[in-house]
Amino acid sequence: MKFSILVNEGPYTHQASDTAYQFVKAALAKGHEIYRVFFYHDGVNNGTRLTVPPQDDRNIVKRWSELAAQHKLDLVLCIAAAQRRGLMDKSEAKRNGKDADNIAPGFRISGLGQLIEAGIQADRLVVFGA
Amino acid sequence: MSEEHAGGTAKKFLYVNRKAPYGTIYGLESLEVVLIGAAFEQDVSLAFLGDGVYQLAKGQDTKGLEVKNFSPTFGALEDYDVTKLYVEEEALQARGLSAADLVVPVEVVDTRRMAEIMEDQDVILSF
């Protein structure tokens, strides 16, 4: 089956990102396809390059980047939510006159239409939130 | 088991709102998805359960909070062909509200009917 995933919360504060990650890993292990993982609300904070979490615990952002690289996952941060919360890629930073960008590898910023499309194209959409 | 939608069969999308407005952003950002999603011509319904019914309350005046009042946006849904707004009867009653207290026309449904509607959906977006 093709799954689309929606992650509504940021790293660490809620378990949503962890549960979503474990679900995606399990789905891939079973031979399913992940059409897209879409991050909304504070979920966009999963895409920041600047986290330095404690060494003795999981690195949530890095984990997503690595999984994306390994399985060619499409990780999308909602542009509206990202703009509200200060997640920028290079072109967004330039477009909005910001002096920095902070997006982590494997993530891209795009519109809410990508979430709807993810729901249309997948066999199942699963939401992880708080 | 894969469902083919390449031919354009619209999927049933349900947006579930259970949270009050302003205390958190979920109501506002959920509505933003509805508006963008309207362009995709799917079979869209909105469900308001529990405190979610407060999002539709008349008379929201946010000047003192200095935050944007997003309740007028519900009035624009009709222009986007999003007309199926279901409100949980029990939730209204528990809060001393009736359909007349809401900013837009809605269909008030009992638990059984709401359950029917929800379980008939293809894609459920919760916020």
Added chain:
Amino acid sequence: MMKTMLHTVNKSPFDNGTLQTCLKFVRQGSAVLLIEDGVYAAARDTAVSKQVQEALKSTPIYALRPDVEARGMQNRVMDGVRLVDYEGFVDLVTQHNAVQSWL
């Protein structure tokens, strides 16, 4: 063929009414999966155990094992609640037509 739904609940049932709300809307043939803090509802001898046992009569209820174990509840799971791992979670999603995440 009748559609069935997989409902997920991630809130503890004691300070939050989400489980009770979810159970109000679950229909014949659908199932409930307790995840994250929701797994506390699977525990024996609590203030909500009777309600959960009642629901079990008509609804399959599952709990995510890693969440149960993380919270030290593994020896307290009531009879009738089935534990699944993440792959079981994936299977449950495929077995039902859609997922309703109660947040």
